[in-house]
Amino acid sequence: MNSETSPAPDRDDYLSRLNDPQRQAVTHGIGDSPGVADSSPLLVIAGAGSGKTNTLAHRVAHLIASSADPRRILLLTFSRRASVEMTSRVERICKTVLGDKTGPLVDALAWAGTFHSIGARLLREYAQQIGMDPAFSIHDREDSADLMNLIRHDLGFSKTEKRFPGKGTCLAIYSRVVNSGTPLADMLLKHYPWCAGWEAQLKQLFAGYVTAKQEQGVLDYDDLLLCWAQMTSDPVLAADIGGKWDHVLVDEYQDTNRLQADILMGMKPDGRGLTVVGDDAQSIYAFRAATVRNILDFPASFDPPARIVTLDRNYRSTKPILDAANAVIGEAAERFTKDLWTERTSEEKPRLVTIWDDTAQANYIADRVLEEREAGTPMKQQAVLFRASHHSGTLEVELTRRNIPFVKFGGLKFLDSAHVKDVLALLRFAQNPRDRIAGFRVLQLLPGVGPGSARRVLDTMGESAHPFEALKDVKAPQRSGEAWTGFVNLLTALGSHQVGWPGEIAAVRYWYEPHLERLHEDASTRLADLVQLEQIAGGYPSREKFLTELTLDPPDATSDQAGVPLLDEDYLILSTIHSAKGQEWKNVFVMNVVDADFFCDGVDGSQRHRDVPR
Structure with missing residues (x-):
């Protein structure tokens, strides 16, 4: 691009809409002349609701409007959706300044995407230089876990006397070691202590896994970052790759891991043209090997240190809410100084509600949601976070009992999760042994029982007037072993009501626990769900009443994962804290804010309790 032919940016039209700190971040290193490639590194600390996305989009647009070549701008985002949103905003802003030229210029902003997508593109481009076949394929997490499991089986680790970590756990350990750069022994002791005794075998497994990927010409998600980081550790390659862009801008920098930081420092060791945006107080992805140290250490990584611009004006919340947020943020042992403020006032303060138990909490939230709905606040503008x-x-x-439709983000609905459905299916089968759907699901929980064996057992039971007595005479399927005897005894006891309610669900849970560990990598987390289900069952007078009340909502009140009810015009939002990031609602309920129930990650990666007053 040529500055002589580019129109001067109409600053009054788009920069005047920004507050002073936002404008400082947008214009940093950009003068009236096109010497923008020499700009010093910039860290933008953007508090919650402070217009971070708008500021970053304005900076990219201002670079383009000030004659920066969009083909030499790299924009790295946390998700593909964020990348699409960011480029759309850049286009809208540029349109106010550049008019008809907006389309071609923004189309030239081709280097915008996630770290993984950009990494894949670069690896294909540089594949031959690093001894890699450019036609490599990329495995998703499921494919990677299956390959890990194949190597695990070939090495004989699936037949050890003591339980060896499952494929999902092995892949999680491998991924965390790769992304954090932490030695395997330290990683096991800190995050997977129950696997520490398998260190030697895991090293052998991971070596075999890497060899298999190389032989098959495949990369997993972690390789896209690892290989990129390895390329930028070579001075010649790093200079060539980093030289592609005059400007590198990174969103959500607090959620990057060590590999991603190494990539940036390798490409831009002096920090020129480098802008990172984030908030140390919103670092919530430590479980994915992200480290808040990246953003805390960023300014001192350069000489002279990077400039820091703080966005602390909040446009989303009222002053009482920000006062509470600032009090929590102020407890951090190490942080950037930032006090969120707003011009939005309110007499209403956040409420800390004391309730007796989970049931009372559920009733309270449901009551308030309906009250707010009657007062004119649609349920879509209300959210429950956990x-x-x-x-x-x-x-x-x-x-569900009150016929209140909802959408849940951050996991399947409680009653739709596989382990909960397994337990409910067993209770339904005991309640009605002719329920073939429940029986078909339950029978296949047993080792060695597939669809054919399950069908034969159900046929035999269906031909008898006394199904459970007939079950005793069924020949145990091959490879079911002792599990078959335990299953028959449990169903017989449940069918004759020997245990009584709610002891029956406890009996089912104890029977199911070893199968849970065999079938699911995250057995401990799922077991917590079943304990909770057992507690819920205690509030019902009988098994029949419990199963009737827990029948899944009708079609007009159901939701699939990350979906919406099919026929309801209004519905409540349920979401994990992680999935709620960046969203806005009028009313928000936060569940389980009790002593020792929430943890916060320390800057050193340790976990410590944060007490919340009752």
């Missing part, structure tokens, strides 16, 4: 997906189980049951 730290872990299973925390909403009791609430989901109560909403």
Whole structure:
């Protein structure tokens, strides 16, 4: 592009809409002449609701309007959706300044995407230089876990006397080691202590896994970052790759891991043209190996240090809410100084409500949601947030009972999760042994029982007037072993009501636990759901009443994962804290804010309790 032929930016039209800190961030290093490639590194600390996305989009647009070549701008975002949104905003802003030229210029902004997508593109481009076949394929998490499992089986680890970590756990350990750069021994002790005894075998497994990927010409998600980081560790390659762009802008920098930081420092060691945006107070992805140290250490990584611009004006919340937020943020041991403020006033303060138990909490939330709806606030403008997906189980049951439709983000609905459905299916089968759907599901929980064997057992039971007595005479399927005897004894006891309610669901849970560990990698998390289900069952007078009340909502009140009810015009939002990031609602309920129930990650990666007053 040529500055002589480019129209001067109409600053009054689009920069005047920004507040002073936003404008400082947008114009940093951009003068009236096109010497923008020499700009020093910039860190934008953007508090919640401070217009971070708008500021970053304005900076990209201002670069283009000030004669920066869009083909030499790299924009890295946290998700593909964020990338699409960002480029759309850039286009809208540029249109106010550049008019008809907007389309071609924004189309030239071709280097916008996630770290993984940009990494894949670069690896294909540089494949031959690093000894890689450019026709490599990319495995998703499921494919990677299956390959890990194949190597695990070939090495004989699936037949060890003591339980060896499952494929999902092995892949999670491998991924965390790769992304954090932490030695395997340290990673096991800190995050997977129950696997520490398998360190030697895991090293052998991971080596075999890497070899298999190389032999098959495949990369997994972690390789897209690892190989990119390895390329930028070579001075010649790093200079060539980094030289593609005059400007590199990174969104959500607090959620990057060590590999991503190494990539940036390798490409732009002096920080020129480098802008990162984020908020140390919103670093919530430590479980994915993200480290808040990246953003805390960013300014001092350069000489002279990077400039820091803080966006602390909040456009989303009222002053009482921000006062509470600032009080929590102020407890951080190490942070950038930032006090959120707003011009939006309100007499209403956040409420800390004390309730007796999960059932009372569910009733309270359901009552308030309906009251707010009658007062004119649609349920779509109300949300219930929680730290872990299973925390909403009791609430989901109560909403279903009241015929209140809802959409859940951050996991399947409680009653739709596989392990909960397994337990409910067994209870339904005991209640009605002719329920072939329930029986078909339950029978295949047993080792060695497939669809054919399950069908034969159900046929035999269906031909008898006394199904459970007939079950005793069924020949145990091959490879079911002792599990078959335990299954028959359990069903016989349930069918004759020997245990009584709600002891029956406890008996089912104890029977199911070893199968849960065999079938699911995250057995401990799922077990917490079943304990909660057992507690819910205690509030019902009988098994029949419990199963009747828990029948899944009709079609007009159901939702699929990340979907919406098919026929309801209004519905409540349920979401994990992680999935709620960047969203806005008029009323928000946060569940389980009690002592020791929430944890916060320390800057050193440790976990410590944060007490919340009752």
